[in-house]
Amino acid sequence: MDFNVTQHDSHYKVSVGTLLLLNVFNRMVLCPLSRQLLKSSSSCGAWGRLLQRPSSGCVYSSIHGFNQKEVKEKLQAFPGGSIDLLKQDSGIAILTINNPSRMNAFSGSMMVDLEDKVSQLEKWTDGKGLIVQGAAETFCSGSDLSAVRAISDPQDGMKMCMFMQNALTRLLRLPLISVALVEGRALGGGAELTTACDFRLMAHASVIQFVHKHMGLVPGWGGAARLVNIVGSQNALKLLGGALKVDPEFGLQIGLADGVLEGSQVEKHAETLLQQATNWLSLYTKGPAPVIQAVKKVVVSGRELPLSETLRTEKDVFGTVWGGPANLQALASKSIHK
Numbered sequence: 001m002d003f004n005v006t007q008h009d010s011h012y013k014v015s016v017g018t019l020l021l022l023n024v025f026n027r028m029v030l031c032p033l034s035r036q037l038l039k040s041s042s043s044c045g046a047w048g049r050l051l052q053r054p055s056s057g058c059v060y061s062s063i064h065g066f067n068q069k070e071v072k073e074k075l076q077a078f079p080g081g082s083i084d085l086l087k088q089d090s091g092i093a094i095l096t097i098n099n100p101s102r103m104n105a106f107s108g109s110m111m112v113d114l115e116d117k118v119s120q121l122e123k124w125t126d127g128k129g130l131i132v133q134g135a136a137e138t139f140c141s142g143s144d145l146s147a148v149r150a151i152s153d154p155q156d157g158m159k160m161c162m163f164m165q166n167a168l169t170r171l172l173r174l175p176l177i178s179v180a181l182v183e184g185r186a187l188g189g190g191a192e193l194t195t196a197c198d199f200r201l202m203a204h205a206s207v208i209q210f211v212h213k214h215m216g217l218v219p220g221w222g223g224a225a226r227l228v229n230i231v232g233s234q235n236a237l238k239l240l241g242g243a244l245k246v247d248p249e250f251g252l253q254i255g256l257a258d259g260v261l262e263g264s265q266v267e268k269h270a271e272t273l274l275q276q277a278t279n280w281l282s283l284y285t286k287g288p289a290p291v292i293q294a295v296k297k298v299v300v301s302g303r304e305l306p307l308s309e310t311l312r313t314e315k316d317v318f319g320t321v322w323g324g325p326a327n328l329q330a331l332a333s334k335s336i337h338k
């Protein structure tokens with residue numbers, strides 16, 4: 001029996017035998033080969049650095065004089081609040097910044113908690129998407145100012161900054177499509193946190209503001225580097241230099257926001273913001289987890305690596321889905337894309 005398969009504008013004739021052979025070839029030759037390539041590149045290659053090992057997305061390690069255990073102990077001295085993770089059967093997880101009495105400011109223990117939750121998400125094989133939100137109708141007001149005052153020594157400040165850069169870089173590199181649901185205010189480090197997600201959805205009347213200049217600071221959690229990638233250097237300079245308030249309309253205009261959510265309080269039976277964000281995200285997370293994760297991996301490599309390295313990574317990721325269950329099922333079901 002032959003299947004007529006349309007891919008874009010070309011028609012291919014694929015027999016069941018060919019499909020099975022492809023699958024066997026993939027499982028016995030390509031996959032072990034890919035795994036071998038990944039192994040050999042894991043110590044220094046870009047692929048290994050970015051995608052292969054959990055927590056390998058770290059920017060700082062002991063070779064940079066960074067002692068994670070020591071920094072964690074110091075941060076734990078500033079307790080309060082929590083970072084809550086809910087992994088759902090749908091493959092979409094909800095990460096909640098939870099410290100309402102301080103407008104969801106990050107205490108030291110919340111920073112440690114965040115790193116722990118990112119580690120859990122790195123191991124989530126069934127995951128496809130992630131929504132990052134704040135508790136009690138506001139997003140996050142940045143660093144807890146009482147901790148900031150206590151860690152005024154530049155060396156300690158830099159250690160906290162390295163810790164948060166590691167955690168947020170790993171958050172952005174997760175093989176999950178992530179969205180920050182911004183309600184209320186995202187200030188300082190909270191604004192930086194929104195840039196560690198792939199997308200930002202802003203609720204009516206919400207504000208993202210890099211208030212660092214007003215605090216005599218610049219972003220230190222990787223937010224400036226990510227902001228430049230998202231909105232370009234001209235807009236980033238305006239947002240940081242002017243500590244401008246970004247409302248949903250301005251956010252859409254400069255590309256910081258990817259969508260605006262309706263106010264749920266206005267109409268009694270309106271969808272909650274979380275439901276709206278989930279619906280928005282599900283357009284991109286529909287399908288099997290290995291395929292969605294592969295999509296995110298090729299985009300991460302394209303976003304971060306030089307062209308020749310990103311092409312090699314794309315080839316390796318391609319090898320993990322080619323002839324895989326979703327690919328074979330699509331071929332067998334004669335899927336067409338009108």
Ligand SMILES: CCCC(=O)SCCNC(=O)CCNC(=O)[C@H](O)C(C)(C)COP(=O)(O)OP(=O)(O)OC[C@H]1O[C@@H](n2cnc3c(N)ncnc32)[C@H](O)[C@@H]1OP(=O)(O)O
Pocket residue numbers: 101102103105141142143144145146148185187188189190211212215217218219220221
């Ligand atoms: C590299 C990271 C750099 C940084 O993130 S530096 C921190 C940047 N963030 C800030 O400066 C935010 C300072 N806070 C504010 O501007 C205002 O509190 C804010 C968020 C606009 C909310 O204003 P309001 O709605 O009027 O509420 P409020 O001021 O009464 O605040 C309610 C309670 O929350 C507290 N709070 C808000 N942001 C905080 C923070 N970042 N650290 C510690 N506590 C914070 C605030 O002190 C107040 O507490 P309390 O009720 O007086 O005990």
